Amino acid sequence: AWTLLTVYYLQVGFDGAPLLPPLQGFRMVSRMVVRHGGGDDGKWVAPAANCAVAQMSVAALFCRFINFYSRGMSWQSEAVSVRLGRRAQTAASSMVPQSEESKRECCLSVEDPFEPERNLGTCVTPLGMTRLREELDRADALLESGCTWTELLEPWAPAGRDEEDGADDADEPSKVVHRD
Numbered sequence: 001a002w003t004l005l006t007v008y009y010l011q012v013g014f015d016g017a018p019l020l021p022p023l024q025g026f027r028m029v030s031r032m033v034v035r036h037g038g039g040d041d042g043k044w045v046a047p048a049a050n051c052a053v054a055q056m057s058v059a060a061l062f063c064r065f066i067n068f069y070s071r072g073m074s075w076q077s078e079a080v081s082v083r084l085g086r087r088a089q090t091a092a093s094s095m096v097p098q099s100e101e102s103k104r105e106c107c108l109s110v111e112d113p114f115e116p117e118r119n120l121g122t123c124v125t126p127l128g129m130t131r132l133r134e135e136l137d138r139a140d141a142l143l144e145s146g147c148t149w150t151e152l153l154e155p156w157a158p159a160g161r162d163e164e165d166g167a168d169d170a171d172e173p174s175k176v177v178h179r180d
Contacts, residue, residue, distance in 0.1 A: 005069070
């Protein structure tokens with residue numbers, strides 16, 4: 001699913017200048033998924049080689065990827081669809097009950113490009129989705145503060161969820177816990 005998240009970001013993460021076309025824009029793939037409909041009608045145009053987006057370094061793309069999924073993605077209503085290559089609404093079936101009070105937590109909605117009715121994100125639990133969002137938010141905050149790549153990539157676990165520390169800090173805000 002990380003590959004699909006990356007491709008989707010490169011399709012929709014830039015205003016007016018997508019770096020990749022919808023999946024059906026690739027000749028080799030279009031015959032395999034055409035029976036499912038949707039997607040682009042072949043009018044996608046690659047960005048000019050001299051445009052700012054096409055000139056971005058891998059590091060800059062990574063920083064914007066983190067920022068996109070931390071701040072720019074509407075997890076409650078948006079589905080990742082590389083087949084369509086544009087922002088799309090998620091199906092209500094991706095909602096999973098979080099508590100007895102019928103609160104609902106949105107789980108990851110990633111469309112299988114070859115079987116669009118299949119959500120590849122169904123294996124992500126509400127707790128897993130919370131952890132994913134915490135990690136994206138943590139990485140975004142670190143990048144915003146100008147951290148080094150070493151600091152960004154240090155292993156950590158939110159306080160209260162690290163089985164090794166033995167303490168239950170669930171009521172405290174998440175802190176960076178370094179593992180040796």
